[in-house]
Amino acid sequence: MTLGRAASARYAAFLGTLAIGLATIPLWAPRFWIYIATQALIFAIFAMSLDLLLGYAGLPSLGHAAFFGVGAYACALLALRQVDGLFPLLLVGAVAAAIVAVPIGALSLRTTGIYFLMLTLAFGQMLWGLAVNWVSLTRGTDGLIGIPRPTLVGLDAFEISLYERGAFFILCLIVAIVTFALLQMLARSPFGKTLEGIRENERRMRALGFPTVRYRFAAFVTAAAVAGIAGALAAMSNGYATPDLLYWTVSGLALVAVVVGGARSLIGPVLGAFVVLFAQLGLSTYLERWELILGAIFIAFVLFVPGGLVGLVRRA
Amino acid sequence: MDVLNLAHGSFYMVGAYIAYSVVVATNSFWLALLVAPVLLALLGAALEVVFFRRLYRHGHLAQVLLTFGFTLVFVDLIRSQFGPTTRSIAPPPGLGGAVELFGATFSAYSLFILGVAIGVGALLLLGWRFLRVGAVLRAGVEDKEMAGLLGINLPTVFTLTFAFGAGLAGLAGVVAAPEFAIYPGMDASVLILALVVVVVGGLGSIEGAIVGSALIGLGYVIGTSLFPQFAIGLIFAVMAAVLIVRPSGLLGRRS
Amino acid sequence: MDLSAVGLTVRFGALAALNRVDLEVAAGERRAVIGPNGAGKTTLLNVIAGEHRPTEGSVRLGGRDATPLPPWRRARLGLGRTFQRSTLFSQLTVADNIALAVRARNRSGWRFWPGSEDGLNQEVSRRLEAGGIEHLARRPAGRLGHGERRILEVELALAASPSALLLDEPMAGLSGDERQKTLERLRSLPKEVTVVIVEHDIDAVFALAERITVLDHGVKIADGTPTEVRANARVQEVYLGGL
Ligand SMILES: Nc1ncnc2c1ncn2[C@@H]1O[C@H](COP(=O)(O)OP(=O)(O)O)[C@@H](O)[C@H]1O
Numbered sequence: 001m002t003l004g005r006a007a008s009a010r011y012a013a014f015l016g017t018l019a020i021g022l023a024t025i026p027l028w029a030p031r032f033w034i035y036i037a038t039q040a041l042i043f044a045i046f047a048m049s050l051d052l053l054l055g056y057a058g059l060p061s062l063g064h065a066a067f068f069g070v071g072a073y074a075c076a077l078l079a080l081r082q083v084d085g086l087f088p089l090l091l092v093g094a095v096a097a098a099i100v101a102v103p104i105g106a107l108s109l110r111t112t113g114i115y116f117l118m119l120t121l122a123f124g125q126m127l128w129g130l131a132v133n134w135v136s137l138t139r140g141t142d143g144l145i146g147i148p149r150p151t152l153v154g155l156d157a158f159e160i161s162l163y164e165r166g167a168f169f170i171l172c173l174i175v176a177i178v179t180f181a182l183l184q185m186l187a188r189s190p191f192g193k194t195l196e197g198i199r200e201n202e203r204r205m206r207a208l209g210f211p212t213v214r215y216r217f218a219a220f221v222t223a224a225a226v227a228g229i230a231g232a233l234a235a236m237s238n239g240y241a242t243p244d245l246l247y248w249t250v251s252g253l254a255l256v257a258v259v260v261g262g263a264r265s266l267i268g269p270v271l272g273a274f275v276v277l278f279a280q281l282g283l284s285t286y287l288e289r290w291e292l293i294l295g296a297i298f299i300a301f302v303l304f305v306p307g308g309l310v311g312l313v314r315r316a
Numbered sequence: 317m318d319v320l321n322l323a324h325g326s327f328y329m330v331g332a333y334i335a336y337s338v339v340v341a342t343n344s345f346w347l348a349l350l351v352a353p354v355l356l357a358l359l360g361a362a363l364e365v366v367f368f369r370r371l372y373r374h375g376h377l378a379q380v381l382l383t384f385g386f387t388l389v390f391v392d393l394i395r396s397q398f399g400p401t402t403r404s405i406a407p408p409p410g411l412g413g414a415v416e417l418f419g420a421t422f423s424a425y426s427l428f429i430l431g432v433a434i435g436v437g438a439l440l441l442l443g444w445r446f447l448r449v450g451a452v453l454r455a456g457v458e459d460k461e462m463a464g465l466l467g468i469n470l471p472t473v474f475t476l477t478f479a480f481g482a483g484l485a486g487l488a489g490v491v492a493a494p495e496f497a498i499y500p501g502m503d504a505s506v507l508i509l510a511l512v513v514v515v516v517g518g519l520g521s522i523e524g525a526i527v528g529s530a531l532i533g534l535g536y537v538i539g540t541s542l543f544p545q546f547a548i549g550l551i552f553a554v555m556a557a558v559l560i561v562r563p564s565g566l567l568g569r570r571s
Numbered sequence: 572m573d574l575s576a577v578g579l580t581v582r583f584g585a586l587a588a589l590n591r592v593d594l595e596v597a598a599g600e601r602r603a604v605i606g607p608n609g610a611g612k613t614t615l616l617n618v619i620a621g622e623h624r625p626t627e628g629s630v631r632l633g634g635r636d637a638t639p640l641p642p643w644r645r646a647r648l649g650l651g652r653t654f655q656r657s658t659l660f661s662q663l664t665v666a667d668n669i670a671l672a673v674r675a676r677n678r679s680g681w682r683f684w685p686g687s688e689d690g691l692n693q694e695v696s697r698r699l700e701a702g703g704i705e706h707l708a709r710r711p712a713g714r715l716g717h718g719e720r721r722i723l724e725v726e727l728a729l730a731a732s733p734s735a736l737l738l739d740e741p742m743a744g745l746s747g748d749e750r751q752k753t754l755e756r757l758r759s760l761p762k763e764v765t766v767v768i769v770e771h772d773i774d775a776v777f778a779l780a781e782r783i784t785v786l787d788h789g790v791k792i793a794d795g796t797p798t799e800v801r802a803n804a805r806v807q808e809v810y811l812g813g814l
């Protein structure tokens with residue numbers, strides 16, 4: 001995306017306002033809404049990682065929730081074994097997800113397009129099946145419960161507990177902003193430009209001398225690692241990790257968030273994540289048949305707003 | 317057809333629930349076997365005409381999102397009608413017993429399923445080969461104008477194919493109903509298995525799908541008896557192995 | 572870079588698109604490959620570039636056996652190519668198209684942070700100018716006219732500074748003026764660059780080529796200097812038709 005100077009200034013102002021606006025939420029919102037906003041931020045990080053795949057690398061994964069779940073379980077397993085410290089646990093989530101992504105990526109990336117979609121979906125469900133069936137490790141459908149939130153090892157001087165009102169939300173906000181900045185940087189780097197070229201025309205990129213599969217593989221593993229971080233945050237936030245985190249509908253919702261928000265913009269998926277999460281949690285609080293409504297909303301969106309929210313803004 | 321329909325599993329699920337309703341109301345499994353595929357074919361045709369038709373040119377992602385929306389709608393509709401609990405129906409009279417064959421005992425109903433599967437597979441193969449449905453569809457997918465010039469009415473062909481696929485999914489749902497549990501998540505499990513089968517067999521190949529299901533079925537049975545917890549793992553191991561050797565599936569055309 | 576193919580056979584089902592074709596191109600040579608449609612010219616280029624594995628035979632690039640190498644490795648040995656059907660980055664601007672090719676040569680794709688790419692931008696400007704397309708720099712490739720697209724197709728290959736270049740009908744559909752420019756552009760390439768050009772524009776072929784190879788139905792039916800090929804009765808019969 002190349003913007004004119006005025007447009008970039010407006011964009012920066014928009015980002016700043018959004019960040020500050022979000023940061024004030026703990027000051028005025030009721031607890032329940034802080035909780036939902038926290039979930040939305042975590043989902044936003046997850047959706048941004050999917051945008052790296054879908055928007056920039058052109059890889060439509062329908063199994064991305066697997067890495068979200070692996071990050072959550074890895075974090076949970078260690079936290080339950082008295083491993084403490086925010087950074088080590090987030091790192092563990094990222095590394096575990098990246099490790100799992102290596103074989104899945106190596107196999108799935110032999111294909112592209114619809115085939116890639118089917119493969120990632122299948123592998124994602126395999127990991128979900130594993131989470132359900134490997135009871136000795138994961139406790140099956142009951143999941144791992146009672147995961148403590150870590151302390152900020154190294155930042156003891158601040159005397160902040162992540163159980164305080166708003167503290168965990170602010171943590172998620174910081175992680176989301178850092179993720180956004182890093183992914184934005186990646187997208188504008190030579191690596192990002194190369195991914196863009198591969199998405200546009202892989203055949204030509206190969207003819208020019210780029211080992212395209214390696215680039216896509218790198219994007220796949222990176223996206224998985226970011227999803228793992230989001231998963232670790234989810235485990236800390238909820239205090240539990242269940243197979244539901246890996247279920248394919250979570251991948252589907254993330255895909256919806258990216259497309260509803262507008263792919264290849266990073267900020268679009270953040271907005272999309274908020275829309276999806278508020279729609280999901282909001283509807284489910286007040287309506288019994290919320291999935292039906294949600295599904296109908298998605299259908300309408302696909303039919304009538306193919307460019308996503310960001311597309312609407314760009315056109316306006 | 318080059319369309320990825322995530323709601324295909326939903327058709328299967330709806331088929332099973334129709335069977336359940338018909339059996340509860342009339343106590344006739346055979347009626348269900350007749351009604352469900354027809355209803356689902358009609359449903360499929362309607363969805364194709366109203367929704368999917370607009371999306372062919374928008375590519376796979378739009379299809380995925382649209383059909384994903386439908387899976388949410390279907391599963392919720394089913395849940396609102398039948399609740400979240402697992403249902404079951406008895407096999408039709410005469411197929412409830414066990415049969416002795418080659419010194420082993422089989423339930424008569426599983427033999428019935430096998431028979432239906434072989435019958436449908438054979439019919440599909442014959443249709444594919446001799447009616448050249450495959451050739452028409454492929455031509456339609458690859459070159460819409462050319463197919464039009466040849467006097468093929470593509471929209472109708474696509475609608476019919478879609479309806480036929482939905483009907484078959486419904487038939488599978490009915491046939492499966494007495495053997496497997498009927499519950500609101502059955503759409504996803506069958507969808508994934510079907511995807512694995514297609515990936516293993518090769519996209520766009522009926523023969524491939526048949527070979528694929530045989531292989532995966534075998535893998536599943538062996539897996540269940542050896543290490544029940546990880547039967548699903550063995551299926552995916554088979555898939556991974558096939559992919560390593562032949563990325564486009566056993567009988568798929570190389571792209 | 573010199574390149575050679577020995578006993579190349581490529582079968583698509585029952586059809587032999589290439590049948591025991593040998594090709595020997597010296598470093599810096601200008602070679603044309605001609606023949607009627609369906610003769611196997613594109614297939615030959617695809618096999619040399621690594622897009623198709625030959626059913627039989629081998630390919631050597633710069634004295635090295637390249638038969639098992641994927642396309643990107645061959646490109647790194649210094650092989651560049653254009654496609655018969657324009658293969659561009661249609662959503663990117665012309666300048667960004669060229670930038671990708673320059674990055675390919677610099678192998679700078681593995682840098683994960685943005686940063687000043689002044690050197691790159693300067694080189695892109697230089698190359699746009701050399702190709703006479705600087706006025707199109709900010710236009711997305713997908714919105715170019717046919718002739719402009721064919722020219723970018725060639726510039727894209729040149730921007731990676733290949734030492735051997737395969738061109739698949741670079742002049743097809745160009746206006747007389749555009750043909751002339753493209754011809755000049757190709758003639759002005761450094762002497763050490765090897766060029767293999769597939770082209771139906773016979774004047775351009777004779778203006779450019781030092782040697783000509785003629786294919787028909789996957790078989791090499793002639794190979795020699797332009798004068799020899801022009802005099803070859805078989806070539807006259809199947810292709811040149813009395814020129
Ligand atoms: N991927 C392919 N699959 C099947 N047949 C092909 C393929 N590519 C080319 N052919 C066939 O091989 C023959 C040679 O094609 P090609 O090399 O494109 O000829 P030319 O470039 O000389 O016009 C043609 O008959 C063509 O139909």
Ligand SMILES: [Mg+2]
Pocket residue numbers: 612613614655
């Ligand atoms: Mg050709």
